[in-house]
Amino acid sequence: MAGRDASPTSTSSTMSNIVVQAAKQGESRSSISASPPHSTPPTSLGDEASVRSDVAKTESLLETFGDSSASQTHSGAQPTSQTTPADTPNSDGRRSIRRSRASVPTYNVQILAGTAIHTPTKYLEKHHKNVLHGRIEHVINTNSETSPRKRRSKLVPEDIDDPVELQLATEAAQAAQRRKSSRALDLRKEALRNLTAVGEVASSVAQKGQELLLGGKNKVQHALRATRSEPSLAQSLAEASSKRPRASRAAASDSEEEEPEPEQDYVKPKTKKWLQQGLYVGQHRDFDARLSESQNRIRKKSNKATENRVLPLPMFAGERLLKGDPRREYRNFKLPFDTYNPLPRKIKVDGWVKLHKNRFIGEASALWKRDKQDSSSCYCLPEDGCGEACHNRIMAYECDSTNCRLTPEQCGNRPFAQLKKRAKGNGYDYGVEVTETGDRGYGVRAMRCFDPYQIIVEYAGEIITQTECEDRMKKVYKKDKCYYLMSFDNKMIIDATRGTIARFVNHSCEPNCEMIKWTVGNEPRMALFAGSRGIVTGEELTYDYNFDPFSSTNIQECRCGTRSCRGVLGPKPKHQSQNLATSLLAGTKRKIQEVFGTMKGSESPHNSPKKRKFESVASSTLTKAQNAIAEASAAREKAEKDAADLAAQIASREHRALRRSASMTLSSRRSKILRKATRHSLPVLKASRKTTVNVKHRTPKPIVNPRSGALRGVDKTSRLAKMVKRNAQALKARKSLSARRTKVQRTPNRAHTASDSEDSSPNITPASLRSAARAASTKKLTQSKLPFKPLGLSADSIDSDTNSEAPDSDADCVEEEMVATSPKRGRGRPKATASIRKRGAGVKKSSSGSTRGTNRALGVGVVKTGAGLGLRGTGGVREGGSGSGPIRATAGHE
Numbered sequence: 001m002a003g004r005d006a007s008p009t010s011t012s013s014t015m016s017n018i019v020v021q022a023a024k025q026g027e028s029r030s031s032i033s034a035s036p037p038h039s040t041p042p043t044s045l046g047d048e049a050s051v052r053s054d055v056a057k058t059e060s061l062l063e064t065f066g067d068s069s070a071s072q073t074h075s076g077a078q079p080t081s082q083t084t085p086a087d088t089p090n091s092d093g094r095r096s097i098r099r100s101r102a103s104v105p106t107y108n109v110q111i112l113a114g115t116a117i118h119t120p121t122k123y124l125e126k127h128h129k130n131v132l133h134g135r136i137e138h139v140i141n142t143n144s145e146t147s148p149r150k151r152r153s154k155l156v157p158e159d160i161d162d163p164v165e166l167q168l169a170t171e172a173a174q175a176a177q178r179r180k181s182s183r184a185l186d187l188r189k190e191a192l193r194n195l196t197a198v199g200e201v202a203s204s205v206a207q208k209g210q211e212l213l214l215g216g217k218n219k220v221q222h223a224l225r226a227t228r229s230e231p232s233l234a235q236s237l238a239e240a241s242s243k244r245p246r247a248s249r250a251a252a253s254d255s256e257e258e259e260p261e262p263e264q265d266y267v268k269p270k271t272k273k274w275l276q277q278g279l280y281v282g283q284h285r286d287f288d289a290r291l292s293e294s295q296n297r298i299r300k301k302s303n304k305a306t307e308n309r310v311l312p313l314p315m316f317a318g319e320r321l322l323k324g325d326p327r328r329e330y331r332n333f334k335l336p337f338d339t340y341n342p343l344p345r346k347i348k349v350d351g352w353v354k355l356h357k358n359r360f361i362g363e364a365s366a367l368w369k370r371d372k373q374d375s376s377s378c379y380c381l382p383e384d385g386c387g388e389a390c391h392n393r394i395m396a397y398e399c400d401s402t403n404c405r406l407t408p409e410q411c412g413n414r415p416f417a418q419l420k421k422r423a424k425g426n427g428y429d430y431g432v433e434v435t436e437t438g439d440r441g442y443g444v445r446a447m448r449c450f451d452p453y454q455i456i457v458e459y460a461g462e463i464i465t466q467t468e469c470e471d472r473m474k475k476v477y478k479k480d481k482c483y484y485l486m487s488f489d490n491k492m493i494i495d496a497t498r499g500t501i502a503r504f505v506n507h508s509c510e511p512n513c514e515m516i517k518w519t520v521g522n523e524p525r526m527a528l529f530a531g532s533r534g535i536v537t538g539e540e541l542t543y544d545y546n547f548d549p550f551s552s553t554n555i556q557e558c559r560c561g562t563r564s565c566r567g568v569l570g571p572k573p574k575h576q577s578q579n580l581a582t583s584l585l586a587g588t589k590r591k592i593q594e595v596f597g598t599m600k601g602s603e604s605p606h607n608s609p610k611k612r613k614f615e616s617v618a619s620s621t622l623t624k625a626q627n628a629i630a631e632a633s634a635a636r637e638k639a640e641k642d643a644a645d646l647a648a649q650i651a652s653r654e655h656r657a658l659r660r661s662a663s664m665t666l667s668s669r670r671s672k673i674l675r676k677a678t679r680h681s682l683p684v685l686k687a688s689r690k691t692t693v694n695v696k697h698r699t700p701k702p703i704v705n706p707r708s709g710a711l712r713g714v715d716k717t718s719r720l721a722k723m724v725k726r727n728a729q730a731l732k733a734r735k736s737l738s739a740r741r742t743k744v745q746r747t748p749n750r751a752h753t754a755s756d757s758e759d760s761s762p763n764i765t766p767a768s769l770r771s772a773a774r775a776a777s778t779k780k781l782t783q784s785k786l787p788f789k790p791l792g793l794s795a796d797s798i799d800s801d802t803n804s805e806a807p808d809s810d811a812d813c814v815e816e817e818m819v820a821t822s823p824k825r826g827r828g829r830p831k832a833t834a835s836i837r838k839r840g841a842g843v844k845k846s847s848s849g850s851t852r853g854t855n856r857a858l859g860v861g862v863v864k865t866g867a868g869l870g871l872r873g874t875g876g877v878r879e880g881g882s883g884s885g886p887i888r889a890t891a892g893h894e
């Protein structure tokens with residue numbers, strides 16, 4: 001009990017202390033016992049109840065009157081002995097303090113202050129803990145020490161003099177203050193709890209929850225810091241923390257010491273730029289997908305053209321359409337390949353057996369003249385990297401360890417090795433896929449960009465002999481519509497029916513690729529290379545088949561759709577002995593007749609744009625050819641007429657001269673005349689001495705050597721005079737002649753002009769002949785391809801052959817042959833070199849090591865006649881060292 005009394009935490013004990021202390025003061029007791037009117041004196045000594053009730057009454061009285069009576073008690077009221085029940089010993093001589101104390105009511109100042117009623121229960125305990133204990137004075141003193149006087153004066157009314165009232169008021173004010181601060185604190189703690197819970201949930205969901213939790217905590221701590229910075233809340237917090245129990249404060253400080261507040265900055269999650277900015281962000285008009293980023297940057301910097309920011313999309317196309325800048329050539333806008341076709345399309349082609357490299361079939365292997373292959377070496381330095389000037393590159397030889405000193409990493413001339421490496425990668429590395437063109441069957445499309453002259457794909461398949469090829473045509477491919485045959489080398493043929501994807505590459509009159517033969521490790525190999533423009537992803541790959549006619553019936557419409565489309569994959573006139581103009585006219589006529597005939601018979605509509613285009617091209621070609629023929633024949637006629645006139649003129653002059661000379665006499669009179677004439681003519685003679693000499697040379701014999709006896713008796717002077725006269729005439733004639741020659745040379749086609757028709761000069765000159773020839777040769781230029789030479793089989797023999805063997809074949813089967821001539825040349829290949837056309841297969845040895853040359857693919861004509869199939873060899877292989885010339889590659893097809 002003593003211990004409990006000493007405890008400052010109990011309000012009841014505090015009040016008991018007060019009462020006990022008051023009871024110990026005997027004087028005050030006496031005054032109290034005398035005063036209350038309702039006190040009942042004990043009826044006996046054992047009347048404990050009365051005594052207790054009396055005590056209780058006294059205490060309740062004290063309670064009721066509070067400190068005022070207490071002060072009175074203190075002031076000196078003397079309690080009487082009989083009225084001091086506390087001092088009255090009990091039966092055993094001792095007063096039970098416990099019992100009397102048990103009856104002492106406790107006082108809750110909060111209840112007294114009227115604040116406890118509204119206090120939520122959950123806060124009561126805390127408030128109990130926070131209630132101040134001890135004497136009022138002590139409490140007041142303590143309060144005044146701990147809290148600023150100013151604040152207390154605000155909270156507690158100053159006009160309270162009574163210490164009890166003052167204490168009550170102070171406690172009420174403090175309680176209110178605590179409520180306020182503790183509420184704010186609780187709210188913050190609740191927020192912290194919530195956020196922590198959120199953080200915990202996040203941590204359980206993701207593995208990075210720990211970070212998020214820290215982030216959440218940090219956030220809360222940030223929030224708390226922010227609230228602290230607010231003046232009103234900061235004050236409340238300060239008070240709350242200062243009034244926290246020491247134990248909890250110590251614990252808090254311990255925990256703070258143990259877990260130092262992490263001062264990590266909140267990291268913002270990263271966002272993807274392209275999501276905000278779009279697909280083409282940052283692309284300038286000169287952007288080239290084939291270049292690297294840095295190269296594009298340099299390119300952009302170098303071109304300072306200001307962009308039109310009003311109409312920049314799509315990819316400047318709108319601006320281009322509006323402005324139509326004629327100085328710049330733009331390529332059509334195309335969606336990036338991986339946008340419209342993100343996955344390679346697997347098109348299955350019936351009957352296509354894939355081969356990745358050449359395979360010799362039958363006798364071809366034995367016939368292959370390996371030893372006859374030429375060799376080449378380069379002497380490039382590592383810094384050159386076998387670039388444009390590499391001898392092997394120029395000769396279309398691939399570098400390897402035997403012919404190049406550089407390592408594969410240093411050397412830039414190993415296209416087939418590069419291709420091999422690429423083939424091991426994925427579809428995009430390989431870079432090509434089969435596609436459907438709609439009107440030209442299958443085709444090949446690029447799945448990536450290719451640099452100019454970069455190797456794309458090898459044209460490989462079965463290498464067969466001509467006999468084997470012919471055999472296959474008659475038996476195996478008899479009913480096929482397309483043939484994949486290309487004349488190769490050594491009189492061999494590549495049959496890509498089983499072969500690489502290159503067999504699907506279509507023809508175009510404006511191709512973006514070239515088919516070139518290279519020598520790789522002493523073996524020739526054909527491959528498709530990118531053209532000078534390079535290839536952009538999604539482009540269809542094409543090369544120029546350059547169909548050369550072998551049969552007039554072999555005509556196929558070209559659907560390449562380019563501006564310079566020749567219209568047909570068809571025939572050209574055969575090379576015959578007839579002159580070029582006639583040949584051109586005949587060929588054109590035949591073409592037109594055939595085409596019109598075909599069109600009439602065909603199912604396609606007459607008014608299709610392609611047909612109309614072809615018709616117009618054909619008719620204009622015909623007109624031109626006719627004009628050329630007319631010009632040539634007119635020039636020839638004129639030349640003949642001129643020659644005849646000239647001859648007549650000369651003959652008449654000679655005749656007149658002879659007559660004049662014969663009629664001359666030795667009369668004096670005539671002599672005088674002659675002397676006079678001689679005198680006048682001498683200066684002419686002198687002036688034209690040189691001319692005279694010429695005349696002597698050019699003078700017809702009869703003039704120089706007159707008939708014997710005709711000049712007998714004529715002195716030298718008279719002869720001279722005659723000669724002078726003739727000379728003058730000849731001079732005049734020559735002048736007129738030279739004038740005519742000048743005119744004819746400048747205007748070779750003047751044969752049809754009005755001035756020419758007025759010119760009656762009968763002289764025929766070499767110039768006029770030349771002009772006629774030139775007129776014909778101008779037309780010759782329109783024939784872009786020289787006539788091909790068949791490999792070994794003549795058309796007639798094949799036709800007759802096939803006719804005899806397959807007499808029941810379709811009547812509308814056509815014979816077709818394509819000779820691919822590539823006008824462009826690979827990088828580093830020479831532009832002007834001596835060219836040797838070689839017919840058939842085989843490699844021509846280079847005449848000298850430095851001679852440049854181009855290897856060209858030789859075409860082989862596949863013939864499908866009206867009665868069957870056949871093979872027609874065409875063109876030749878242009879070899880390195882032999883010079884430049886058209887590539888000839890043929891692939892027969894129906």
Ligand SMILES: C[S@@+](CC[C@H](N)C(=O)[O-])C[C@H]1O[C@@H](n2cnc3c(N)ncnc32)[C@H](O)[C@@H]1O
Nearest residue numbers: 440441442503504505506507557558559560893
């Ligand atoms: C070697 S194949 C090319 C692949 C062929 N497109 C296919 O589907 O197998 C040659 C044939 O393709 C067609 N071809 C190629 N280029 C063409 C073009 N520009 N116009 C019309 N047809 C073409 C012709 O039928 C020609 O006979």
